[in-house]
Amino acid sequence: MRYGIRSVTMSDIATELGVSKKTIYQEVESKNELVEKVMEFDMKEEQEAMIEIGQQCLDAIDQMVQTTIYLMKKMRRISPVTHYDLHKYYGPLWKEIEGRQMNFIYEFLKKNIEWGKKTGMYRENVDAEIISRFFVHKASVAVNEVYFPLDQYQRDQLLMQLISYHLNGITTPKGVDKWRKYKETLHIEHKKEIES
Numbered sequence: 001m002r003y004g005i006r007s008v009t010m011s012d013i014a015t016e017l018g019v020s021k022k023t024i025y026q027e028v029e030s031k032n033e034l035v036e037k038v039m040e041f042d043m044k045e046e047q048e049a050m051i052e053i054g055q056q057c058l059d060a061i062d063q064m065v066q067t068t069i070y071l072m073k074k075m076r077r078i079s080p081v082t083h084y085d086l087h088k089y090y091g092p093l094w095k096e097i098e099g100r101q102m103n104f105i106y107e108f109l110k111k112n113i114e115w116g117k118k119t120g121m122y123r124e125n126v127d128a129e130i131i132s133r134f135f136v137h138k139a140s141v142a143v144n145e146v147y148f149p150l151d152q153y154q155r156d157q158l159l160m161q162l163i164s165y166h167l168n169g170i171t172t173p174k175g176v177d178k179w180r181k182y183k184e185t186l187h188i189e190h191k192k193e194i195e196s
Contacts, residue, residue, distance in 0.1 A: 001042075004081030005035055006089060035090060039097050046074065047104050054108070060116030061167065061175060065182040067108075068163045072156040080150040083143075098140070106136045113170065121175035135166055160186065 010031055014021045028034045050067055057063040086094040109132040116122030141147055142158040163186075167179050 001078045001082050004079055005085035007081070010034075032090070036093055039086075039090075039093060043097055043101055046071075046101075050104075050108060054112075059119055059178065060112050060121050061171070061178045061182055063112055063115070064163060064167060065186050068159060068186060071159055075155040075159065083145075083150070087145075102136045102140060105139065106132045109135050116170070116175065120172055121178060122170045123172055126170045131166075131170060135162075138162055138165075 010021050010024060013034075014024055017024070024034070028037065049070055053066045053070055054063050057066055110128045113122055113126060113128035113131060117124055117126060117128070139162060142162055143155065148158055164183070167175075171179055
């Protein structure tokens with residue numbers, strides 16, 4: 001995740017783990033298989049973290065803010081080179097993983113919107129299914145380098161803008177007050193991430 005996929009060899013991995021390449025090849029047949037397993041693991045870990053975060057939150061807006069903080073921290077740890085390598089050299093795998101992740105986010109958001117509507121944080125007339133689909137597609141545009149080249153835009157800043165755009169569009173006056181309070185936390189966390 002830090003150095004990209006192409007620049008890290010199986011020998012580098014063996015050295016880092018303190019094992020022989022032969023030992024690694026007892027577990028995986030190729031570097032491609034290893035990349036696939038790592039991507040699967042990373043996706044599962046992210047989904048589990050988002051579910052856990054959701055269970056600890058006070059309300060739907062808090063859930064969105066805490067999830068955003070988690071994702072911003074994660075994005076800072078992943079090199080743009082890794083994204084480039086995945087797109088260029090592992091396109092089919094990237095598309096499949098991204099598709100499953102977008103489905104997960106869609107379901108996650110749908111539940112978040114329903115929760116927010118029940119508690120008066122989000123407007124009653126918000127269609128959870130439609131807005132969740134809009135969000136997922138906006139998120140996929142935000143990570144598309146054609147629209148937002150990595151040398152001009154940081155992923156975490158795009159995520160901050162996307163969440164702000166989303167919540168400003170669906171909150172009730174009660175929700176707007178909560179969002180204003182939580183937004184400060186989000187900005188503080190974002191600043192800490194940049195400075196660290």
